[in-house]
Amino acid sequence: MNRLARHGWCLATALVVPWLVLASPGPLKLAGVAPAWPVLWLLPWALVDGPLSGALAGAGLGLLLDGLHLGPITEIPALALLGWWWGRLGRQGPPIERSFNLGLLALLGTALLGASLILQGLLLGWSAAEAWLPAPALHTWLAQTLLTGLLAPLLCSLQLLLWRQQTSGGRG
Amino acid sequence: MQAGRRLRLPALRVVLQAWPWGLLLLALVGVRLSKGAGFSDAYALVSRPFWPGSAQGEWIRSAQSLNDQSRLRQLEVDNRRLRGLLELQGRGGREVAAPVISRQAGGWWQQLVIGGGELQGLRPGLPVLAPGGLLGRVASVTPTTATVALLTDPGSRVGVWVGRTQRHGLLTGIGTSRPVLRFLEKDPGVRPGDVVVTSPASTLVPPNLTVGVIQSVDDRAVPATEAVVQLSAPVEAVDWVQVRLP
Structure with a gap:
C-alpha cells in the first residue's frame, strides 16, 4: 500500500488541482461551470494506490480546496469517501482501464460530490437556503457531472498509465 | 360712348404697362402670407458664415460643466457632513x-x-x-x-x-x-x-x-x-x- 505516495513528485501533482480551480480555464467550462478537478485527479490515484491512500489523498485535497472557497460548505467528506471507494474498486477484480468505466466512475463521483454540497447547503441552512434548491444548484450539478464524465476518459487514462508505470517501475 | 372708350383704353394700357409693379405687389402679398419665410431663409443663407461656431458652444458647455462640478463638490461636502451627523456609512x-x-x-x-x-x-x-x-x-x-x-x-x-x-x-x-x-x-x-x-x-x-x-x-x-x-x-x-x- 501507499506505493505511489512514496514518490514525492507524484504527490506534488495534486497541487495542479487547486491551480486549475483558481485558473478556471474558460474553454473547459460547460455553461459557465468548471469540471470537478479534484475528482479527475483523485480517481486514477485511488485506483492505483488503494483505499487508504485514496481516502487520505481525498481528505488532503478537500482541505486544500476548502481553504480556497467561501462559506462553511466542505468537500472533505465526499472526496475522502470517493478516494476510499475507488481505492477498493482498484484492489478488487481486474484493473479498471476502459474509458467507459473511467467516465462512469467520474460521473458518479461528481454526482456524489455535488449532492453532498447541496445536502450541506440545506442542512446548514446557509443564509440563502433557497439557493440550494433545484434551479441554480441543479444546473451546476448537472453541468459539472456531465463535463467531468466526458473529460475523465481522456485525462484519467493518461494519469492511470503514468501512475501504473511508476508503481511497476518501483516494484521492478 | 366714344368718350367712354377713350377713358377705358388708356387705363388698360397703363395696367398692361405696369405689369412689373403688379408682380411686385403679388410678391409682397406672398411675403405677407408666408410670414416672411423667404426673407428669413435668405437671411440665414447669407449670414451663415457669421453664425456662433462650435467654439462658442464649447465655451458654454465648459461653463456648465464647471458649474456642475462645483455644485457636486458642495453637495458631497454637505452629504458627508449630514451623514456624519446621522452616523451613517460614508462614501469612503x-x-x-x-x-x-x-x-x-x-x-x-x-x-x-x-x-x-x-x-x-x-x-x-x-x-x-x-x-x-x-x-x-x-x-x-x-x-x-x-x-x-x-x-x-x-x-x-x-x-x-x-x-x-x-x-x-x-x-x-x-x-x-x-x-x-x-x-x-x-x-x-x-x-x-x-x-x-x-x-x-x-x-x-x-x-x-x-x-x-x-x-x-x-x-x-x-x-x-x-x-x-x-x-x-x-x-x-x-x-x-x-x-x-x-
Whole structure:
C-alpha cells in the first residue's frame, strides 16, 4: 500500500488541482461551470494506490480546496469517501482501464460530490437556503457531472498509465 | 360712348404697362402670407458664415460643466457632513485598484480572487467596485490577495434602494448571475427597468453605488414582492476592480 505516495513528485501533482480551480480555464467550462478537478485527479490515484491512500489523498485535497472557497460548505467528506471507494474498486477484480468505466466512475463521483454540497447547503441552512434548491444548484450539478464524465476518459487514462508505470517501475 | 372708350383704353394700357409693379405687389402679398419665410431663409443663407461656431458652444458647455462640478463638490461636502451627523456609512476614501487573478463566477461558489491584499490596506468587508457599479465585498484577505464574495454568492446580502419609488430592499445572492431583490412591503411599486443602488441608510457599503437594473418583478411572492436584478457590473468581463477604502 501507499506505493505511489512514496514518490514525492507524484504527490506534488495534486497541487495542479487547486491551480486549475483558481485558473478556471474558460474553454473547459460547460455553461459557465468548471469540471470537478479534484475528482479527475483523485480517481486514477485511488485506483492505483488503494483505499487508504485514496481516502487520505481525498481528505488532503478537500482541505486544500476548502481553504480556497467561501462559506462553511466542505468537500472533505465526499472526496475522502470517493478516494476510499475507488481505492477498493482498484484492489478488487481486474484493473479498471476502459474509458467507459473511467467516465462512469467520474460521473458518479461528481454526482456524489455535488449532492453532498447541496445536502450541506440545506442542512446548514446557509443564509440563502433557497439557493440550494433545484434551479441554480441543479444546473451546476448537472453541468459539472456531465463535463467531468466526458473529460475523465481522456485525462484519467493518461494519469492511470503514468501512475501504473511508476508503481511497476518501483516494484521492478 | 366714344368718350367712354377713350377713358377705358388708356387705363388698360397703363395696367398692361405696369405689369412689373403688379408682380411686385403679388410678391409682397406672398411675403405677407408666408410670414416672411423667404426673407428669413435668405437671411440665414447669407449670414451663415457669421453664425456662433462650435467654439462658442464649447465655451458654454465648459461653463456648465464647471458649474456642475462645483455644485457636486458642495453637495458631497454637505452629504458627508449630514451623514456624519446621522452616523451613517460614508462614501469612503481612496480606491485601490487590483487585478482579477481568479474568477469563479459559475458553479458552487461565486467569488473572485484579486491581486491586492493586506499590504495594500485591504480588509474583510470593504466594497469592491467595477466599471458599472458594485461587484461584491471582500470576504477574506492574505498579504497579497483578497477573496471577493460576489453579490451573486448565496451568502451575500446587501441593503439596496430603488430611487424612483424610494423603497428599500435586501439584495440576496442565489447562486445564479442574477440576484433576487426582496422588498420589505407587499406593493413597492417597482417595475422592470428601475435602477437599483446601494441603500443610503446602509452601514455595510457606501451609499448610492449603482448595483443594477430590475429585470422582472414577482408580485405574488410571499411574504413580500421580489424582483430579479440584472447587475450592471459585468463580472465575466472585468479584469480590474477598485476596492474602496474607508
